Amino acid sequence: MCRGCQRFFRSSGxxxxxxxxxxxxxxxxSEELIASLREVELPTLGHFLEDGFCTPRMVPINEGxxxxxxxxxxxxxxxxxxxxxxxxxxxxxxxVLVIRVASGLHAPVGAVTAAAAIAQGAAGIVVDGPVTxxxxxxxxxxxxxxxxxxxxxxxxKRTGSLGDDVLDCExxxxxxxxxxxxxxxxxxxxxxxxxxxxxxxxxxxAALASDWGEPELLARIAAGEDLxxxxxx
Ligand SMILES: O=C([O-])CC(=O)C(=O)O
Ligand SMILES: [Mg+2]
Numbered sequence: 001m002c003r004g005c006q007r008f009f010r011s012s013g014x015x016x017x018x019x020x021x022x023x024x025x026x027x028x029x030s031e032e033l034i035a036s037l038r039e040v041e042l043p044t045l046g047h048f049l050e051d052g053f054c055t056p057r058m059v060p061i062n063e064g065x066x067x068x069x070x071x072x073x074x075x076x077x078x079x080x081x082x083x084x085x086x087x088x089x090x091x092x093x094x095x096v097l098v099i100r101v102a103s104g105l106h107a108p109v110g111a112v113t114a115a116a117a118i119a120q121g122a123a124g125i126v127v128d129g130p131v132t133x134x135x136x137x138x139x140x141x142x143x144x145x146x147x148x149x150x151x152x153x154x155x156x157k158r159t160g161s162l163g164d165d166v167l168d169c170e171x172x173x174x175x176x177x178x179x180x181x182x183x184x185x186x187x188x189x190x191x192x193x194x195x196x197x198x199x200x201x202x203x204x205x206a207a208l209a210s211d212w213g214e215p216e217l218l219a220r221i222a223a224g225e226d227l228x229x230x231x232x233x
Pocket of ligand 2: 110111112132133
């Protein structure tokens with residue numbers, strides 16, 4: 001089912017700089033695709049894909065369910081708490097809030113932000129920068145997976161210095177470009193960003209088949225079968 005057309009501000013990429021553009025329904029990931037991506041192990045996709053993976057500096061801050069959802073982005077060029085609040089207001093159920101923290105030294109997400117994202121039905125949060133209120137984020141891990149580069153006690157301030165051009169624009173997260181509507185996946189291994197169309201049906205089917213076959217392979221290795229037969233070399 002289509003999530004419905006949304007208006008996004010795009011700073012670059014698909015749209016004209018600084019202009020609001022309509023995102024076609026076709027560009028939004030289907031519920032079916034999102035459900036399939038929840039089933040597949042990220043490291044299995046890693047056997048088939050080379051691009052879109054954040055580096056190991058992007059770590060899970062809590063251990064929630066596998067995260068999959070369309071990106072809503074925020075480019076925190078300055079640590080403005082009011083811009084974070086506006087990004088929270090705009091969240092829709094199933095969205096993944098993706099925040100770039102230019103300073104790398106201010107936490108835009110903690111207990112309050114997480115509670116607000118949960119209230120909006122968000123699927124998760126990814127921060128290229130630190131987060132805070134670690135215990136509170138652990139407490140909500142079943143409802144809100146959070147990924148970030150670490151923890152810090154220095155948080156954002158209500159400066160009001162940023163405009164709406166920092167919302168739903170292209171951002172770079174740990175070297176990976178994220179556009180609004182891209183699919184953002186996360187598990188204990190980290191974060192993977194895919195286009196709204198996902199990895200392609202061929203890769204998805206191959207990855208699912210690999211996951212389904214793995215328990216038998218593991219059982220045969222554990223049973224002492226000849227490794228030369230089981231693992232081609
Ligand atoms: O407000 C912030 O910058 C982060 C925070 O502490 C919270 O969300 O509770
Ligand atoms: Mg807090």
